[in-house]
Amino acid sequence: MVVTRFAPSPTGYLHIGGLRTALFSYLWAKKNGGKFVLRIEDTDKARNSEEATQAILKAFEWLGLEADGEITYQSQRDEIYAKYIKQLLDEGKAYKCYMSKEELTELRETQMANKERTKYNGKYRDFDGTPPEGVEPVIRIKAPLTGEILVKDGVKGNISFQAEDILDDFVIARADGAPTYNFVVAIDDYLMGINEVIRGDDHLSNTPKQIVVYKALGFEIPMFYHVPMIHNSAGKKLSKRDGATDVMAYKEMGYTPQALLNFLVRLGWSHGDQEIFSMDEMKELFNPKDINKSASIYNTEKLDWLNAHYIKNTPNSELAELLTQYDLVLASHDKKEILLDELKERAKTLKELASLTKEILETPTTYDEKAVKKAFKGNAIEVLNTFGAKVGNAKELHLPSDYHHLMEEVVNEMEIGFGKIGQPLRVALLGKMSGPGLDSVMAILGKDETMLRIANAITANS
């Protein structure tokens, strides 16, 4: 069974890059009928926060990504890590290192001065003398000094590292006993049964270290997929400083989960020429072997297009429900079908849809100057008066077509073009020159509001 995972450290909100690897992991597990598990890497007590964990969970909930099983918290697994540290110590595969921080720093400075690679010199690797006083030891693992470390990566292919180029006896437990990242990751991934690791390729250079741990403990090494980074417009790794990287900010801006997920799945991954993917299609078609090797630049132009696409194709009842999150309650409006049909064609975001709706529903108090100048020429007032009277006398006015007939009558009786009534009427109803079809607008507003707006406009612009 395929088991994948998402393992964020709770130091802030869930960001776009993390979400994409989470999505890839989720999709790959689902595609294989496997499991997608969540592990919170909260071993750095100084930087972690409970709020951050909650923020990540909240984002998952919004997007409909659900982790299987219980959430694992590394902070609760100290005994497990301690057990393996002891095991390695007992087996002589790890050892206590009494080098002080000052000595370590000095060692590094010397190496840098000599233009050598900075690495631990193995001073306590085979130490059996009396430990120095006053130094709490760290635990270091005995890493291979020579030879090849091969990372089998499903995205990049086999990547070969030379131990002498990159390894040293790295710390697996700090002086206070707390285990370090590369150590616990390997243990947890193994213990949690994770056999397919999909993560950002900034972890690629950590992988050899983790492989050292896997081998020392006799664990089976999982399949890795290192997904290329998402870069900002400057071509650098997308970070929390880049703005608009908090996933929940997209909710506030009026993006739908569907659009965001569709946008993200196509960043670094493709399936031929297909652009639109439903969640079911993603689960069906996603395969990490189709992930791109190169980084992609984060650019939301396509997200807007996708969002508009999904809004257009969302049923009105669902849209009305969604819009309540943007302070728009449409439930009681008897013409909301017409309203939403008209407006969802022209909104890129739910937020925009909400404000477009409010604009129409609110009686205009000002009129765009240019629009007035252009529309209120000649006998515009007379036309509006004539039309207003017809609306007033009409018995049954419900559908857009009812209003349209009235407009046609005016056009025919006064022998004018459609624009002669359309333009001033539009300004009267909406206060400006652009907007949805007038027939629909009037049907949405109803007879009384329509007459009110016409009268208001005549008064204001006579």
Added chain:
RNA sequence: GGCCCCGUCGUCUAGCGGUUAGGAUCCAUGGUUUUCAUCCAUGUUACAGGAGUUCGAUUCUCCUCGGGGUCACCA
């Protein structure tokens, strides 16, 4: 700097030895629309450079250049 990864339109990408190098987005133009938006049509724009292998390279190899990642008692 060491190590590792990457390099097709502005952007997201297809391509896996022979293609007029395709799609999407963006932009522009035209059509539809009383207007705006939608929608439809059309158009501009790309294989980083150089060697080699080959009858033939965007595709394979090498070099150069360019970009990125990573080098903690952070994750």
